[in-house]
Amino acid sequence: MKKKDLISITDYTRNDYLRIMELAAEFEKNPNQNLLEGKVVASLFFEPSTRTRLSFETAISRLGGRIVGFSDSSSSSVTKGETLHDTIRMVSNYVDLIVMRHPIEGSARYASEVSKVPVINAGDGANQHPTQTLLDMYSIIKTQGRLDNLKIYMVGDLKYGRTVHSLIMALSEFEGQEFHFIAPPELAMPREYTQFLKEKNIPCYEYTDFTPEVIADADILYMTRVQKERFSDPIEYEKVKNVYILKNEMLKLTKDSLRILHPLPRVNEICTDVDSNPKAYYFTQALNGMYTREAIIAHTLGLK
């Protein structure tokens, strides 16, 4: 049997997405299941990411698995100049599954080609972070009861934000979607994605204004961070830095069923006065990550 890696969100089909949603709901009801008993999982974080690592390692622990690995490459043989190839070759001899995060783009795909055991990508530089997308989808299905016929509004850095790109790819597998992109011109959604949606006959609309009227019809409001480093001209950043900030008063025209998502960590793009609004979902979204990762691990190893 071909091993089932998860490197890029498009490695999964619509059926895989639905299966993960089903399993995540199951793990949410019953998070502690001994499916990984007797198994060892490598958690290789070549760059630190405490949030993602804890989510994965808790998921592994709740499944009864053991963890080996490192939380940043300064404490590993990588600093001694060992190639990724050799590290993965060695580790894949020892373990049943590899979870890895690495700053170099394409490293996870390469590791999956070297490794004898399945690899789950926990982020490879600015490229892919598929488990984030799956937890976003689980948050959507939990709060909206469906993955189709959604009005999805994405706000902020739509140019470099890999989470929004992957979410578009995944949600476009389901019917009746409508996308709305709100971003400064410098950080607008890349043409390859608007073109992709056009080819699939999925409506998408672009705005530069972030106003209560624009978002009134949204089912999902997906906020991202506008980072200063992304601007070639600092004056451009100064002009837009306070435009793409969500304040509680902006939500008064929105539907009761609207939920606000954010991949976290947040800086200032969502005012703290939004946190107590029942439409704010980003902290629960993070918790959903653990159930989703339990689901992904079980699916990857064919344990369910």
Added chain:
Amino acid sequence: MAKNLLKVSAIKDGTVIDHIPSDKLFQVISILGLDRIKNQITFGANLESSKLGSKAIIKVSNKFFEDDEINKISLIAPNAKLNIIKDYEVIDKKVVEIPKTVYGIVKCFNPKCITNNENIPTKFVVASQEPLELKCHYCEKITGRDEMVIL
């Protein structure tokens, strides 16, 4: 035509690769590995061409390329034409086609790509032929014709 042919001597059996841009001659030789084979090879560069302005031509004796092999040069010599010669006669003509997958040959333009950080061969899927867009199998970034560097 007769005039150009005279400039690079005729071959009995083999392949003539014509309409190579002059400045790509040595890259074509290297991609096809012609610098590593024992066959008799003659070539000319800076020949007149109505199409390219200036072209190069390569003649390889007793060598007949597989399509996969010759299509590798399509990225740098998209107008190249092949004449297959048997006993001084052209018995077949071929044009090069851009392959679906490109192995090696091209460097990924993304400096943060694993292929530029570890010693592994590049691999691209041809996302579009015109304009040429190569999608890296590893980092998933697109390398266009303007960013294309031959390895």
